[in-house]
Amino acid sequence: MEEDVDEDEYTSTVEPPVPASLAQLTGPQQALADFLHIDPHLLTAAARASGAAPSQAVDKDALADWIRALPQREKDALLLDAALGAAPQPGPALLARHRAASHGTAAPSTATRRRSAAELLDAAHEVGCEHTRQQEQARAQARRANQLARESHLDHLDQLDHLAENAEQAWQDTANLIGQKQPGPYDAAVTLLKDLREVHDRAGTAEEFARRLHDLREQHRGKSSLMRRLPDAGLTAH
Known part of the structure; x- marks a missing residue:
């Protein structure tokens, strides 16, 4: 059976001197805090009055x-x-x-006013609320990122469906881009080839893509700039 708590005690009882570096617990200190089930939000609130540890440098x-x-x-x-x-x-x-x-034996800092137990509990509550808000914000951002990724994926699938309906034209467009013999058109041709590979994979005609890519490589073997781009994009002959 829980005992009634005298609220005046929380108001009149003040925290002990706050040790330095309370915000950076050592491994054993953290293990002890976990073993004693100390509220991490209360530790965070208490650590706000904690100063830095004395310098370990030796004069x-x-x-x-x-x-x-x-x-x-x-x-x-x-x-x-x-x-x-x-x-x-x-x-x-x-x-x-x-x-x-x-x-002076590295005494704990007393520059900060020592808080009452009630003030510490209120501060811990604020820390917990802020932590909850941050978690909710992170989850909302993750949901938004997932939604954008899904929308982007669906747009890509729509583009592939359109490309599949016009595959022959896409192969011709690739040839036309390569024929311009310029870095920009080469990059566009490589992007188009990557999309065509995905179209053929989805259609179960990966061997046809490999054959046509092989023919394209043989036809344009002398174009060293293009030949460097193809393996960099994973477009290698099999």
Whole structure:
């Protein structure tokens, strides 16, 4: 049985300090969030107050000065442990200590006003609504793209039907275009040949197309510009 929630608690309870880089969770952090079933929209809303992580770049001179200032006895102990392998390598721990000293232990940013639980929940709701709107917009765009593709396909089929009714004229038009011996007409002839191939495939006369394409290639073998275009368009002899 669910307990009644005191709405005043949501208004008076404020969020904890927001850690840096909350918007870029590591793999383990994301796995933990998934395991705990944390609302991703709530995480997104919380991350809006999250700053960037402190720079991981190392100022070599500053680090050297910091190490020189360490007590001699501590440095000797670190070197002895490193030489004997009696402890983990001191490098990572020393760097962490240096960064903590330089950045004030990389404390979470407090520049942003801490929000109440109610404000966070409202923000999460807005994030969810925006996410839903984006998904609906993407689906609408996908439906529109599919509709345009279908209309284009149907237009292409209509063109092929018309071409099939006038196939002989199309072959003659191809010959006339090739006869102009110009790059533009060559491109138009290749496009027409590709449509004719589809017409013959649909009609079950692919062998006739292959024969006529072979004859065309033999007739115009000396036209090197045309000969280059044919294989580039997949119009090869079999």
